[in-house]
Amino acid sequence: MNRPAEGPGAPGESSPSTSRVTVPELRAARERGRKIVVLTVYDYPTARILDASGVDVLLVGDSLGNNVLGYESTLPVTMEEMLHHTRAVARAARHALVVGDMPYLSFQTGRRDAVKNAGRFLKEGGAAAVKIEGGRKRAGLVEALLDAEVPVMGHIGLTPQSVHLMGGYRVQGKRIDQARALVEDAKALEKAGVFSLVLEGMPESVGQAITEAVSIPTIGIGAGRFCDGQVLVFHDLVGLGEGTPPKFARRYASIGDEIASAARRFVGDVRDGSFPSEAETYSAPAVVGIVKTRRP
Ligand code: KIV
Numbered sequence: 001m002n003r004p005a006e007g008p009g010a011p012g013e014s015s016p017s018t019s020r021v022t023v024p025e026l027r028a029a030r031e032r033g034r035k036i037v038v039l040t041v042y043d044y045p046t047a048r049i050l051d052a053s054g055v056d057v058l059l060v061g062d063s064l065g066n067n068v069l070g071y072e073s074t075l076p077v078t079m080e081e082m083l084h085h086t087r088a089v090a091r092a093a094r095h096a097l098v099v100g101d102m103p104y105l106s107f108q109t110g111r112r113d114a115v116k117n118a119g120r121f122l123k124e125g126g127a128a129a130v131k132i133e134g135g136r137k138r139a140g141l142v143e144a145l146l147d148a149e150v151p152v153m154g155h156i157g158l159t160p161q162s163v164h165l166m167g168g169y170r171v172q173g174k175r176i177d178q179a180r181a182l183v184e185d186a187k188a189l190e191k192a193g194v195f196s197l198v199l200e201g202m203p204e205s206v207g208q209a210i211t212e213a214v215s216i217p218t219i220g221i222g223a224g225r226f227c228d229g230q231v232l233v234f235h236d237l238v239g240l241g242e243g244t245p246p247k248f249a250r251r252y253a254s255i256g257d258e259i260a261s262a263a264r265r266f267v268g269d270v271r272d273g274s275f276p277s278e279a280e281t282y283s284a285p286a287v288v289g290i291v292k293t294r295r296p
Pocket of ligand 1: 061231
């Protein structure tokens with residue numbers, strides 16, 4: 001699905017439809033001090049809209065589980081589900097880099113599984129890179145993926161696949177020893193070769209310390225203002241999620257309310273007979289005679 005870049009422009013510097021964001025360009029964006037914009041997305045029509053809006057990276061997150069498939073966490077999400085949605089997003093992307101999120105147990109079970117599953121994101125899913133959760137313990141795995149020509153985005157801090165180990169979705173790195181460990185994780189992943197790092201759920205000072213400690217782009221989600229870019233979950237951005245949105249999310253629309261209002265109006269119109277109107281029907285004068293009674 002990745003078409004050749006048609007122009008030399010940097011991400012967002014030219015029309016979103018004529019330049020393709022690449023892994024090296026994201027690194028260059030950090031060097032130029034240009035903020036990187038990432039959104040999660042799970043389907044074709046939404047991906048088309050986000051892609052045309054100038055978003056740099058379309059992340060097919062395993063938050064697919066909570067946001068689209070109705071699971072309570074990301075843990076049940078399978079490779080097949082991820083590939084199904086990654087393919088839809090990749091079919092829509094003309095500008096943005098598509099990153100597929102490696103779901104739980106697609107990489108924790110060993111390098112062989114990890115390389116095979118990561119390769120499937122590129123070969124079958126149309127993604128250009130994968131994301132994996134975890135700190136320095138993933139360094140060897142990152143190297144193995146790079147050996148298989150798979151660019152890797154790291155993800156540290158509040159890593160939802162570790163929800164049970166963390167004892168819930170808790171902000172990480174609040175203690176000085178934990179903060180130092182996160183900086184070490186980031187450095188180890190950079191050394192292993194990740195091209196960028198998602199920093200999730202940590203104090204702003206820790207997000208800043210990590211960003212200063214590495215030279216790859218950091219993409220924050222609940223990690224404060226000093227990261228090189230920001231990522232939001234699409235459903236939080238547009239008001240489509242269940243329950244209270246997280247503290248760090250900013251809602252730019254209330255699509256859930258819009259959908260509810262449209263559905264209520266449709267229910268009313270069908271019940272009172274005002275839908276469909278004559279203008280919304282097909283006619284065939286030659287067969288009018290077969291109708292004995294007319295309703296409504
Ligand atoms: O799955 C996801 O949505 C993510 C983002 C929160 C970074 O991993």
